[in-house]
Amino acid sequence: xxxxxxxxxxxxxxxxECDPDTPLVYVLRNDLKLKGTKFGCGDGLCGxxxxxxxxxxxxSCDTPVWSIKDKKIQTIEGISTSSKLxxxxxxxxxxxxxxxxxxxxxxxxxxxxxxxxxxxxxxxDIANDLDRNLCRCGxxxxxxxxxxxxxxxxxxx
Amino acid sequence: MNMFPNSFISAPNIADWFKFTxxxxxxxxxxxxEIGQGINTAFVQIAAEELDIDPSRIDLTAGDTRTKLDGGxxxxxxxxxxxxxxxxxxxxxxxxxxxxxxSELLQSNAGELSIKDGEVFLNGNTTNISYxxxxxxxxxxxxxxxxxxxxxxxERKLVGKKLNRIDLPFKVTGKPIFIHDLELDNMLxxxxxxxxxxxxxxxxxxxxxxxxxKGLIKLVQDGSFIAVICKREEVSVKVAxxxxxxxxxSKAPKAVADPIVYIKNFNGEIQTGxxxxxxxxxxxxxxxxxxxxxxxxxxxxxxxxxxxxxxxxNLEVHTHSQSVxxxxxxxxxxxxxxxxxxxVIHHQGSGCYGHNGSDDVALxxxxxxxxxxxxxxxxxxxxxDELSWSPLAPAxxxxxxxxxxxxxxxxxxxxxxxxxxxxxxxVGAAAVNLLSADYLLEPILSPNPIDTALDKGGAADRNSxxxxxxxxxxxxxxxxxxxxxxxxxxxxxxAFVNVYAIETLMDDIASExxxxxxxxxxxxxxxxxxxGVIENVAKLSDWNxxxxxxxxxxxxxxxxxxxxxxxxxxxxxxxxxxxxxxxxWASVDAGECINPDGIINQIEGxxxxxxxxxxxxxxxxxxxxxxxxxxxxYPIIKFNQVPRTFVNIVSHPDLPFLGVGxxxxxxxxxxxSNALRKALGIRIKSIPITRDDIVAALNE
Numbered sequence: 001x002x003x004x005x006x007x008x009x010x011x012x013x014x015x016x017e018c019d020p021d022t023p024l025v026y027v028l029r030n031d032l033k034l035k036g037t038k039f040g041c042g043d044g045l046c047g048x049x050x051x052x053x054x055x056x057x058x059x060s061c062d063t064p065v066w067s068i069k070d071k072k073i074q075t076i077e078g079i080s081t082s083s084k085l086x087x088x089x090x091x092x093x094x095x096x097x098x099x100x101x102x103x104x105x106x107x108x109x110x111x112x113x114x115x116x117x118x119x120x121x122x123x124x125d126i127a128n129d130l131d132r133n134l135c136r137c138g139x140x141x142x143x144x145x146x147x148x149x150x151x152x153x154x155x156x157x
Numbered sequence: 158m159n160m161f162p163n164s165f166i167s168a169p170n171i172a173d174w175f176k177f178t179x180x181x182x183x184x185x186x187x188x189x190x191e192i193g194q195g196i197n198t199a200f201v202q203i204a205a206e207e208l209d210i211d212p213s214r215i216d217l218t219a220g221d222t223r224t225k226l227d228g229g230x231x232x233x234x235x236x237x238x239x240x241x242x243x244x245x246x247x248x249x250x251x252x253x254x255x256x257x258x259x260s261e262l263l264q265s266n267a268g269e270l271s272i273k274d275g276e277v278f279l280n281g282n283t284t285n286i287s288y289x290x291x292x293x294x295x296x297x298x299x300x301x302x303x304x305x306x307x308x309x310x311x312e313r314k315l316v317g318k319k320l321n322r323i324d325l326p327f328k329v330t331g332k333p334i335f336i337h338d339l340e341l342d343n344m345l346x347x348x349x350x351x352x353x354x355x356x357x358x359x360x361x362x363x364x365x366x367x368x369x370x371k372g373l374i375k376l377v378q379d380g381s382f383i384a385v386i387c388k389r390e391e392v393s394v395k396v397a398x399x400x401x402x403x404x405x406x407s408k409a410p411k412a413v414a415d416p417i418v419y420i421k422n423f424n425g426e427i428q429t430g431x432x433x434x435x436x437x438x439x440x441x442x443x444x445x446x447x448x449x450x451x452x453x454x455x456x457x458x459x460x461x462x463x464x465x466x467x468x469x470x471n472l473e474v475h476t477h478s479q480s481v482x483x484x485x486x487x488x489x490x491x492x493x494x495x496x497x498x499x500x501v502i503h504h505q506g507s508g509c510y511g512h513n514g515s516d517d518v519a520l521x522x523x524x525x526x527x528x529x530x531x532x533x534x535x536x537x538x539x540x541x542d543e544l545s546w547s548p549l550a551p552a553x554x555x556x557x558x559x560x561x562x563x564x565x566x567x568x569x570x571x572x573x574x575x576x577x578x579x580x581x582x583x584v585g586a587a588a589v590n591l592l593s594a595d596y597l598l599e600p601i602l603s604p605n606p607i608d609t610a611l612d613k614g615g616a617a618d619r620n621s622x623x624x625x626x627x628x629x630x631x632x633x634x635x636x637x638x639x640x641x642x643x644x645x646x647x648x649x650x651x652a653f654v655n656v657y658a659i660e661t662l663m664d665d666i667a668s669e670x671x672x673x674x675x676x677x678x679x680x681x682x683x684x685x686x687x688x689g690v691i692e693n694v695a696k697l698s699d700w701n702x703x704x705x706x707x708x709x710x711x712x713x714x715x716x717x718x719x720x721x722x723x724x725x726x727x728x729x730x731x732x733x734x735x736x737x738x739x740x741x742w743a744s745v746d747a748g749e750c751i752n753p754d755g756i757i758n759q760i761e762g763x764x765x766x767x768x769x770x771x772x773x774x775x776x777x778x779x780x781x782x783x784x785x786x787x788x789x790x791y792p793i794i795k796f797n798q799v800p801r802t803f804v805n806i807v808s809h810p811d812l813p814f815l816g817v818g819x820x821x822x823x824x825x826x827x828x829x830s831n832a833l834r835k836a837l838g839i840r841i842k843s844i845p846i847t848r849d850d851i852v853a854a855l856n857e
Binding site for chain 2: 101
């Protein structure tokens with residue numbers, strides 16, 4: 001049976017009608033047309049679908065929509081404006097950290113949550129946390145260089 | 158079928174490449190497609206240079222059969238060497254035609270004119286003439302080859318410098334740029350129900366029970382091809398699982414238990430790719446090795462995807478294929494229609510490292526959509542489809558043998574390669590080569606592929622001829638067709654294993670002769686470009702500094718296909734419980750560089766991907782059935798396993814472009830092995846190099 005869920009996504013409340021077990025990734029991509037969150041495996045093993053729920057990085061592919069009805073969800077679309085990028089996005093462009101870029105939105109969301117929750121982290125702390133996000137093109141060393149810069153800036157604030 | 162046609166066959170005129178629109182933009186066509194490698198940015202940079210315009214003015218359409226430009230297949234690290242060069246000529250011809258028209262209007266010599274961001278200046282003064290003001294008067298239906306005049310190296314201003322990738326701002330902000338993100342009106346979602354293994358076929362399906370499945374709009378069946386169409390995507394996932402339980406499939410025959418053992422023992426027709434000087438007699442061999450690599454998956458992060466719609470007068474296919482025109486021909490052969498009634502349109506996909514399932518899913522979408530005309534249907538492969546139904550990179554065994562004379566010089570080297578075929582791409586009616594075509598009621602079977610001959614770049618035998626000064630050289634291969642798994646091109650093809658064989662043997666010889674591996678290579682290289690990258694990487698990595706007993710360095714070199722970029726790699730490792738990659742340095746000579754950062758990015762990515770293949774990856778089988786179905790059964794390298802990477806370019810602005818996309822793979826793998834030999838004194842000959850292999854070798 002479908003139900004109507006009032007979801008808080010990127011600071012806006014929106015109604016979605018679907019089965020309560022629907023994985024969040026499909027609600028974001030198909031109901032709300034937020035295509036930045038990617039499908040990668042459906043098992044919570046690659047991180048392409050990572051979004052932030054109440055400040056914590058979660059896999060949206062194995063998160064049923066019923067479980068987030070009281071949470072504040074942030075997706076890649078919600079961290080920048082048309083005039084101002086998030087520092088992680090800026091830094092990734094500066095370092096040209098990415099090739100195909102399919103993994104990037106998930107990596108950005110996990111890194112954002114981690115750096116905000118752990119402002120004095122080392123680059124190896126960030127790398128360990130990002131272990132749940134895969135990149136097949138081999139952009140990891142560039143992405144880490146970009147995140148290291150952001151981590152240092154955040155820590156010095 | 159030539160997979161790399163000359164661009165000027167299909168697109169001879171300037172107008173086939175460029176259109177100046179009145180909003181100050183340039184519409185540019187490309188036959189090569191973005192597969193993550195950054196080609197769109199490099200092409201924009203080349204055209205902007207020759208047109209003398211700002212790169213942001215260019216809107217690029219790439220890989221679209223509705224245009225004329227048939228770029229063949231985007232593969233083989235050839236896009237720069239082939240179409241990049243054609244594009245430079247085409248853009249220069251547009252500039253020449255424009256300047257001719259301007260000089261006619263201004264009654265001046267072309268030499269007095271210059272162009273700045275598309276505006277014409279006469280002796281430095283503005284003229285109100287531009288590509289756009291002239292666009293109606295400018296006849297671009299002129300042969301590129303009659304007007305082209307590319308700039309001399311010293312006239313170039315834009316190329317050779319970093320240009321940020323044009324796609325990255327979209328990708329870091331989550332804009333819908335991928336095929337996966339495309340949504341057409343009234344689009345439905347489909348999933349494919351696959352058999353348990355490749356040669357299984359459908360015995361029966363309980364269709365009555367499928368009628369009771371909630372959310373199933375339509376069940377599609379053609380022979381053993383089965384798919385479900387649903388309104389909601391997540392419903393299609395569940396419905397496909399339910400339908401799978403209602404299917405009975407034939408059992409696949411027993412397959413060999415250990416493919417590597419089978420390949421090693423295989424004795425078939427020997428194809429000799431090269432015999433230079435004398436063949437190497439068995440009794441003369443004083444150094445040899447036999448290396449192997451397991452089957453690999455492409456393992457893109459985003460599983461393959463396509464959207465198709467059978468409109469009234471055409472079939473419209475949206476795809477991330479590397480080869481849109483060949484795919485168009487193969488689809489025409491499957492559906493027995495004129496290829497001109499099929500539009501194949503490229504969109505970016507998740508990273509592509511060779512012939513993956515992107516063509517196959519396009520046929521899947523077209524087959525499914527046929528059942529529900531005039532409605533677009535999107536097929537998204539599952540993670541399991543992606544890993545176990547895309548073509549695999551074949552397992553391989555390469556033997557390298559050498560005769561080294563008393564002066565420490567290699568007089569003879571001989572390679573024997575045994576491998577399933579490496580190229581099974583769709584080309585059209587002659588070889589449809591699309592997965593689901595084999596499963597139809599009237600299957601369209603494709604012939605055994607020909608493993609490309611060495612003088613055409615090679616496939617299993619790619620890079621089987623060392624570039625060192627060795628007077629006698631032999632390269633031979635045996636292609637194995639009776640292993641059951643579908644294999645095709647994956648980054649580097651045979652080069653990965655052959656370079657591993659040659660470059661580990663080089664180190665084994667150097668070590669036996671008590672020679673430094675860098676000096677030993679240099680003493681066998683009279684080519685200054687080889688010397689250039691080896692000396693450069695040695696300097697970059699501080700090679701001459703003695704290993705500290707804690708970390709160890711290994712070096713390797715190759716020139717991809719012996720015709721692409723030169724690449725030398727030094728890997729620094731530490732061995733505790735596992736091999737830890739600390740630093741990797743690389744030096745690359747790609748001739749003229751358009752976008753140096755793009756080259757460095759490709760080499761860095763190649764190093765990390767190769768490290769993953771060398772240390773971790775292997776497809777697991779149970780008989781014919783592929784058991785690598787998710788990221789736990791097919792792990793790849795993770796963030797905390799990657800080394801720091803440092804890449805330096807040896808640039809030659811006056812020399813032709815050389816492709817870099819596959820240059821780092823072989824040298825990285827061999828350099829890891831050579832570092833390990835230094836660390837522990839053991840040579841691991843099987844890839845992936847696992848902890849078990851190391852322990853076993855230490856116990857020997």
